[in-house]
Amino acid sequence: MDRVKIPDYTELTCTNLMIKLKIITKKMIQAEQVEFYSTREQFDNIKKPFSKNHYSLLGNKTEENKYHVIIKKN
Amino acid sequence: MFSFFFLFSEKISLERIDWISNFIENFLKINEDESKLVTIFLTGEGIYNLIDDRYQIFWDKIFSNMHVICYLDSFEMQVMGIEVDNLLKKYEFNFIFTDKEDKTGFWTAVIYSLNTAVNExxxxxxxxxxxxxxxxxxxxxxxxxxxxxxxxxxxxxxxxxxxxxxxxxxxxxxxxxxxxxxxxxxxxxxxxxxxxxxxxxxxxxxxxxxxxxxxxxxxxxxxxxxxxxxxxxxxxxxxxxxQNHLIIAPSFACIQDNFPKEIGHQTAPPILIFISRPPYSSEWTFGGLSFAMACANHDIMTKVVFIEDGIYSLIGYHHIVDDEKIFNMQELIDGISDLEYLELYAYLPSLEIRNHSISNFLDGIKLIKINELQEIIEHLIKNSHSFHARIMFF
Incomplete structure (x- = not known):
């Protein structure tokens, strides 16, 4: 089965990525997760808000300025 | 002692002068034992608010109280041909005119008035x-x-x-x-x-x-x-x-506690953001909500009040297709409603005079009237360790 392509959000500004993620994660149910590619600056920006209470966040550097990010709703 | 400051450099709507006059009346009436002062700064087209007959009933309410003073930008009054004498006839004791020869005189008055307590x-x-x-x-x-x-x-x-x-x-x-x-x-x-x-x-x-x-x-x-x-x-x-310094905008407000309980233990000044324009025809609403979200993510206590035409973000069910390349404002509002440092409110009188109500699914928004708006603003400063709270209009 084809794996769903991971969206690349590296072109989004940090603010717009944050808004997009807030909209996506608000609709997620418990244990559901979202994954995407971000830049280092984007990853630094979302670390704090998505490390609180309801979410867990994981980021792996894949290229010089690219991170594979997974946000899971706890 | 609490001081409240408004600065307007634009003509404001009748709806805004109406709720502001009610707000000032309530602010000065509640807890009369506390010493309170309201200072209004008017420059540019903000001065037209004073000479429009439709606004007089509201100014009469505001200036009937001796605890309200109004600084007028005399330099700009000259530009717009507004005579001082006409204004003095009615509200002589409430007005302070800045130096008409100095284009920065008005702003020096703003700095001196606002920075006294903050002292940054x-x-x-x-x-x-x-x-x-x-x-x-x-x-x-x-x-x-x-x-x-x-x-x-x-x-x-x-x-x-x-x-x-x-x-x-x-x-x-x-x-x-x-x-x-x-x-x-x-x-x-x-x-x-x-x-x-x-x-x-x-x-x-x-x-x-x-x-x-x-x-x-x-x-x-x-x-x-x-x-x-x-x-x-x-x-x-x-x-x-x-940080705690003053930050002004062409239209803004600010509440200050001149004698805060704890000095030397300051936190970031809380912020209240009025969303006062419709959602999609301009960047104001998106800009205001993005700004509010960013403040809340920095652990700044942030309150957003949808007021005047800002309530149009909250009615109906917005359907935005991907090709539009704009954020659905209702999804955005719903998305940020769970932020720890963010509270969302809608000003009920703005909904009522337009004969609308908030869509049911936007359940993170609390309806408020003028008394609750009053409490929200006063609590901004009472519940913080800051000399002042910032209030911005989007």
């Missing part, structure tokens, strides 16, 4: 509108100049169309050259050994073509922008809002 060496101006279409770009540079003249470190934060202030090679034929003026202010500040920081939101700058390539550094400069005018992540600007 920094002074910030946040600008949402660009030059030439809007004369408030001139007021912004006048305010920055007044700050330098008074030995304060000026900081300019440009957001939305405000990023155009830093456009390189501006050449207006009949308008103050804002770009050149900012460069001159930078030199004037340097001569006095004062730092002058200018930051512009990179999201807004990128959309408007100021960032041709990737942004390797935190502060981005280019040939399209005047020297020392840096594009940066909005969070860099919000870092500044974590």
């Amino acid at each position: 060496p920094l002074f910030g101006v946040i600008q949402f509108e660009g030059p030439y279409m809007h004369r408030n770009s001139v007021y912004a540079v006048n305010a920055l100049e007044a700050a330098i003249n008074n030995g304060l470190k000026p900081e300019l934060y440009s957001y939305l169309d405000g990023v155009h202030l830093g456009h390189a090679v501006q050449k207006p034929s009949e308008f103050l050259n804002i770009g050149e003026k900012l460069i001159m202010l930078g030199e004037s500040a340097r001569d006095k050994d004062i730092d002058f920081l200018m930051l512009a939101c990179a999201r807004c700058g990128k959309a408007r073509g100021y960032m041709r390539d990737e942004q390797p550094e935190e502060l981005y400069a280019s040939n399209d922008i005047i020297p020392s005018f840096f594009q940066c992540n909005l969070n860099k600007i919000i870092d500044k809002f974590e």
Whole structure:
């Protein structure tokens, strides 16, 4: 089965990525997760808000300025 | 002692003067034993609010109280041909006229009045509108100049169309050259050994073509922008809002506690953001909500009140297709409603006079009337360890 392509959000500004993620994660149910590619600056920006209470966040550097990010709703 | 400040450089709507007059009346009436003062600063088209007969009933209510004073920009009154005598007849004891020969005199009065309690060496101006279409770009540079003249470190934060202030090679034929003026202010500040920081939101700058390539550094400069005018992540600007200095805007308000309970243990000043425009025809609502979200993510206590035409974000069911490339404002509102440091409110009278109600699925928004608005604003300052709370209109 084809794996769903991971969206690349590296072109989004940090603010717009944050808004997009807030909209996506608000609709997620418990244990559901979202994954995407971000830049280092984007990853630094979302670390704090998505490390609180309801979410867990994981980021792996894949290229010089690219991170594979997974946000899971706890 | 609580002091409340309003500054308007634009003609405000009848609806706004109505709720502001009720707010001021309540503010001064509740807890009459507490010493309270309301100061209103009017410049530019904000002065027209005073001479419009339709507004008199509201000004009568406001100025019937001796604890209200109003600073008028005499320099701008001359420009607009407004006579002082006519105003004095009615509200003589409430008015203070600034020096009509000094274009920065009004802003010096603003600085002195507002900075007394805060007493910070920094002074910030946040600008949402660009030059030439809007004369408030001139007021912004006048305010920055007044700050330098008074030995304060000026900081300019440009957001939305405000990023155009830093456009390189501006050449207006009949308008103050804002770009050149900012460069001159930078030199004037340097001569006095004062730092002058200018930051512009990179999201807004990128959309408007100021960032041709990737942004390797935190502060981005280019040939399209005047020297020392840096594009940066909005969070860099919000870092500044974590500090305690005054930050004014062409239209803004501020509540100050002149004798806070604990001195020396200050936290970031809380912020209240009024969303007062419809959701999609301009960037105001998106800009205001993005700004609120960024503040809340910085652990700044942030309250958002949808008021006046801002309530249109809350009615019906917005359906935005992907091709539109805009955020669905209702999804955005719902998405940010669970932020720990953010509270959302809707001003019920604005819904009622338009005969609308909030859509059911937007359940994170609390309806408020004037008394609750009063409480929210007073609690901003009472529940914080800050000298003041900032109030901005989007």
